[in-house]
Amino acid sequence: MDSKITIRIDGELVKTDRGASIFEAAKANGKHIPGLCNMKGLKPVGACRLCMVEVAGVNRLLPSCTTPAQEGMSVTIRSARLDAYRKQALELLLSERNHVCAVCVSNGHCELQSLATALGVTNVRYGYRYPKLGVDLSHPRYVLDHNRCILCTRCVRVCAEVEGAHVWDIAGRGIHSMLTCEMNRTWGASRNCTSCGKCVQVCPTGALAEKGFAVEEMIKRTASVERLTAVRGGGR
Amino acid sequence: MGKKIVIPHITRIEGHGKVSIHLNDAGEVTSTQFHVTQVRGFEKFVEGRPYYEMPSITARICGICPISHLLASVKACDAIMAVRIPKTAEMLRELLHCAQIVQSHALSFFHLSSPDLLLGMDSDPRKRNIVGILEKHPDLARDGIALRKFGQLAIERMAGERVHPSWTVPGGVNAPLTSDSRDAILSEINIAKSIIRRAIKLFVSIIDRFEAEIESFGNEPTMYAGLVSASGDLRLYDGILRFRDPAAGGTIADVEDPLDYANYIGEGVLPHSYLKAPYFKPRGFPEGNYRVGPLARLNVAERCGTPEADEELAEYRQRLGRDVQSSFFYHYARLIEAMYGVERMEQLLNHPKILDTHVRARADVNALEGAGIAEAPRGVLIHHYKVNESGAMTWANLIIATGHNNLAMNRAVDQVAKRFVKGERIEEGMLNRVQAVVRAFDPCLSCSTHALGQTPLVIELYGPDGEALDRVSTDCD
Ligand code: SF4
Ligand code: SF4
Numbered sequence: 095m096d097s098k099i100t101i102r103i104d105g106e107l108v109k110t111d112r113g114a115s116i117f118e119a120a121k122a123n124g125k126h127i128p129g130l131c132n133m134k135g136l137k138p139v140g141a142c143r144l145c146m147v148e149v150a151g152v153n154r155l156l157p158s159c160t161t162p163a164q165e166g167m168s169v170t171i172r173s174a175r176l177d178a179y180r181k182q183a184l185e186l187l188l189s190e191r192n193h194v195c196a197v198c199v200s201n202g203h204c205e206l207q208s209l210a211t212a213l214g215v216t217n218v219r220y221g222y223r224y225p226k227l228g229v230d231l232s233h234p235r236y237v238l239d240h241n242r243c244i245l246c247t248r249c250v251r252v253c254a255e256v257e258g259a260h261v262w263d264i265a266g267r268g269i270h271s272m273l274t275c276e277m278n279r280t281w282g283a284s285r286n287c288t289s290c291g292k293c294v295q296v297c298p299t300g301a302l303a304e305k306g307f308a309v310e311e312m313i314k315r316t317a318s319v320e321r322l323t324a325v326r327g328g329g330r
Numbered sequence: 331m332g333k334k335i336v337i338p339h340i341t342r343i344e345g346h347g348k349v350s351i352h353l354n355d356a357g358e359v360t361s362t363q364f365h366v367t368q369v370r371g372f373e374k375f376v377e378g379r380p381y382y383e384m385p386s387i388t389a390r391i392c393g394i395c396p397i398s399h400l401l402a403s404v405k406a407c408d409a410i411m412a413v414r415i416p417k418t419a420e421m422l423r424e425l426l427h428c429a430q431i432v433q434s435h436a437l438s439f440f441h442l443s444s445p446d447l448l449l450g451m452d453s454d455p456r457k458r459n460i461v462g463i464l465e466k467h468p469d470l471a472r473d474g475i476a477l478r479k480f481g482q483l484a485i486e487r488m489a490g491e492r493v494h495p496s497w498t499v500p501g502g503v504n505a506p507l508t509s510d511s512r513d514a515i516l517s518e519i520n521i522a523k524s525i526i527r528r529a530i531k532l533f534v535s536i537i538d539r540f541e542a543e544i545e546s547f548g549n550e551p552t553m554y555a556g557l558v559s560a561s562g563d564l565r566l567y568d569g570i571l572r573f574r575d576p577a578a579g580g581t582i583a584d585v586e587d588p589l590d591y592a593n594y595i596g597e598g599v600l601p602h603s604y605l606k607a608p609y610f611k612p613r614g615f616p617e618g619n620y621r622v623g624p625l626a627r628l629n630v631a632e633r634c635g636t637p638e639a640d641e642e643l644a645e646y647r648q649r650l651g652r653d654v655q656s657s658f659f660y661h662y663a664r665l666i667e668a669m670y671g672v673e674r675m676e677q678l679l680n681h682p683k684i685l686d687t688h689v690r691a692r693a694d695v696n697a698l699e700g701a702g703i704a705e706a707p708r709g710v711l712i713h714h715y716k717v718n719e720s721g722a723m724t725w726a727n728l729i730i731a732t733g734h735n736n737l738a739m740n741r742a743v744d745q746v747a748k749r750f751v752k753g754e755r756i757e758e759g760m761l762n763r764v765q766a767v768v769r770a771f772d773p774c775l776s777c778s779t780h781a782l783g784q785t786p787l788v789i790e791l792y793g794p795d796g797e798a799l800d801r802v803s804t805d806c807d
Contacts, residue, residue, distance in 0.1 A: 196386070196390055197383060197386045197387045197390060199383075228378055229378050229379060229380060229722060231380055231720035231721050231722045232720050234694070237380055282720065305380070305382075305694075305721070306382055306500070306501075306692060306694075307382075308382060308383075308385065308386060308496055308499040308500065308504065309383065309385075309386035309496045310386075310496045311496070311499070311504065
């Protein structure tokens with residue numbers, strides 16, 4: 095069987111590896127689909143809903159990171175409908191927690207923030223929830239600020255799949271979902287955390303950061319974790 | 331029938347406040363109040379946040395003097411980390427601070443107060459602003475703009491971002507100074523000095539026109555507080571907090587450890603204002619009334635410690651005495667301090683270690699409590715934090731410059747109103763003097779009340795039965 099398949103992206107015929115997701119197929123062909131939870135080397139989960147695409151013949155939107163590309167598929171990754179949808183999804187993310195960029199360690203280096211800029215989110219049409227959320231400062235080197243977490247689960251996956259420590263999980267359901275450390279321990283009390291810092295580096299926002307970093311100082315080294323996963327062959 | 335005056339907008343000050351003036355049947359002022367509206371909840375808001383976020387959070391309280399908050403805050407953080415920051419970092423912070431003081435003093439003198447001083451307190455209010463100055467005294471207006479720009483550009487060269495620089499961090503600063511920036515700032519020092527020289531000359535030449543104002547602009551004995559070095563030189567970034575009482579013959583207290591401030595400063599509450607009224611504890615409230623800011627700093631210091639500022643200080647003292655009491659002279663003191671600021675910048679920039687690249691100390695929480703004191707352009711600024719073992723904020727207290735001056739400002743407004751506000755008809759010039767005395771203190775009401783944004787002050791006039799009689803509103807600029 096040919097290891098390559100042909101699909102159509104925004105009308106253009108492209109070749110891609112059999113078994114690749116639509117997201118990967120687009121990327122391999124230099125086409126960008128926005129996304130916050132997907133990361134090379136980690137198992138895709140389709141959590142952030144920003145990489146949604148239109149597939150001809152399917153009347154609902156599909157997350158491109160978890161949908162495999164199939165021979166002959168015709169995919170639209172850019173359209174007015176998708177723009178509006180992605181914008182809405184991002185506004186909902188922003189309204190859900192307390193994203194006070196001006197005082198955030200990740201200000202200026204934040205994937206959520208830059209995507210908001212790229213999608214032209216100039217205001218949020220939904221009421222902010224202003225939840226009262228804590229900051230876990232118990233770890234000697236790192237800090238978890240639930241206020242900035244978008245529940246992308248990159249940290250959960252990198253810790254379980256790459257480091258093998260499985261410190262993080264998501265507890266609760268729906269709007270009450272929260273990142274949790276080992277069945278509700280404080281991070282400092284974790285028995286499995288090796289303090290490797292991978293979760294911090296892959297976190298797209300200021301939710302996980304190194305301690306002592308002042309505003310705007312936290313620049314994540316996502317690429318080095320991606321390289322590591324490529325060497326180890328983790329995820330796919 | 332009596333009256334009460336409310337000045338709805340004290341224009342040309344930063345912040346949000348109101349003055350009420352009560353009149354008796356004869357149209358004489360019986361009492362006045364200076365109110366400030368406060369937005370509360372700041373202390374609650376920071377609970378649980380990492381202490382090292384405080385500099386950036388507090389810098390956002392105030393768009394007017396963010397650098398002062400940054401510095402008081404990073405100093406409180408240094409104390410929590412229990413580190414001594416590298417000498418170069420200390421010099422760079424002071425350099426940044428001086429640049430901010432110069433630009434802030436330029437704004438206060440040239441943009442906000444020179445219209446009163448040069449066009450006259452009774453001149454046409456529509457022209458009594460920087461635009462009017464541009465028309466009548468274009469050279470002065472240009473000087474003002476240039477001096478402000480000097481300070482702002484220096485800040486930009488150091489910290490990159492003018493308004494809320496994140497360059498200053500707990501433990502030091504996050505990048506060393508480049509030689510290009512040093513040379514660029516140095517190349518403008520002489521121009522800045524000559525602007526200030528001209529302004530001082532001008533101010534001295536018009537002093538005689540303001541006899542009545544000098545007499546009544548908060549011209550009452552108070553104590554003074556400000557930072558000094560061990561040998562009594564003026565200090566803006568760091569030093570000993572000294573209290574001076576001329577009536578008691580000089581220094582009455584030296585606070586060396588910032589955390590000790592609470593033994594000396596009590597916080598009283600004025601019934602008609604949300605702004606706390608700090609007082610010198612050993613004397614009680616309200617007898618412990620003291621002033622801070624340029625006038626107070628020059629009274630507290632023995633000398634400035636830089637050549638030209640010291641020459642000016644000598645002349646200032648020769649004219650006005652060792653302790654200068656009238657708040658009208660805040661303006662004069664501000665100009666001398668601006669000179670000191672520029673000279674100090676020059677000294678620091680020429681220091682052989684200023685380009686050193688070791689500019690940051692790193693440490694964890696080593697103390698559960700820390701305080702930082704710096705001189706904001708308007709006076710002593712104190713940040714005091716408590717944290718838990720992991721560095722989460724559990725408590726915060728901020729005492730800001732305008733707060734220290736609250737009692738003195740109240741009395742000054744009272745004094746001015748009693749002298750200038752008379753009769754049934756309220757002349758604009760009378761009210762402008764009430765506004766002008768508040769401006770002399772250069773209060774920054776937005777940070778004192780933790781309110782965001784700026785709203786001008788309101789002045790209201792009330793009759794003896796409490797009925798509102800007049801509300802004088804001028805456009806804010
Ligand atoms: S993580 Fe920080 S920078 Fe990113 S959007 Fe949230 S608050 Fe803004
Ligand atoms: S902490 Fe960061 S990486 Fe983990 S789920 Fe939240 S946003 Fe994603």
